Amino acid sequence: MSDSNKELRVSKIRDGTVIDHVSAGQALNVLAILGIDGSGGEGVSIGMNVPSDRLGNKDIVKVEGRELSQSEVDVLSVIAPEATINIVRDYEVVDKKRVERPDVVAGILSCPNRNCITTADEPVDTRFEVLSDGLRCAYCGTIVREDEVGSHLKVS
Numbered sequence: 001m002s003d004s005n006k007e008l009r010v011s012k013i014r015d016g017t018v019i020d021h022v023s024a025g026q027a028l029n030v031l032a033i034l035g036i037d038g039s040g041g042e043g044v045s046i047g048m049n050v051p052s053d054r055l056g057n058k059d060i061v062k063v064e065g066r067e068l069s070q071s072e073v074d075v076l077s078v079i080a081p082e083a084t085i086n087i088v089r090d091y092e093v094v095d096k097k098r099v100e101r102p103d104v105v106a107g108i109l110s111c112p113n114r115n116c117i118t119t120a121d122e123p124v125d126t127r128f129e130v131l132s133d134g135l136r137c138a139y140c141g142t143i144v145r146e147d148e149v150g151s152h153l154k155v156s
């Protein structure tokens, strides 16, 4: 196999969004947060534990036919702080941006505190303040550490 074939684990896409430099192991959580499960008919490709100069290993997610907005992708920063978002049109990268940490994450995570009002049968959406190393429930103050985020996703 030639070197270029070795590098190209996942094919290039024509139009859509490439979420690159995703922390290794987080690709499926990225799709869960974005609510992408293939039922919309869009092409989705995933590379896991791909060698990366910058990160050692990384995951990569390619979604065809869909351009994700900054507000849609910023929430990914809680599980993939190094992610870059590439918008691809006609095979060219036309926009590249980093995910930015939002101040608040609403509705994505469930609170691990069983007595929290958001876990009772109340129509209260969850709300977490984003800290430097985790998230704090705005209702009960419970902290979800960054490495625990994946296991408290509402959406998977």
Ligand code: CTP
Binding pocket: 011, 012, 013, 014, 018, 020, 060, 062, 084, 086, 088, 090, 091, 092, 093, 096
């Ligand atoms: N990509 C793709 N399909 C395209 C164009 C790009 O899947 N038609 C992917 C590339 O494989 C890469 C990412 O989008 O994973 C970003 O592309 P590019 O900016 O060309 O690569 P790099 O310069 O290596 O990106 P960076 O500097 O962000 O690491």
Ligand code: ZN
Binding pocket: 111, 112, 113, 116, 117, 118, 137, 138, 139, 140, 141, 142
């Ligand atoms: Zn709570």
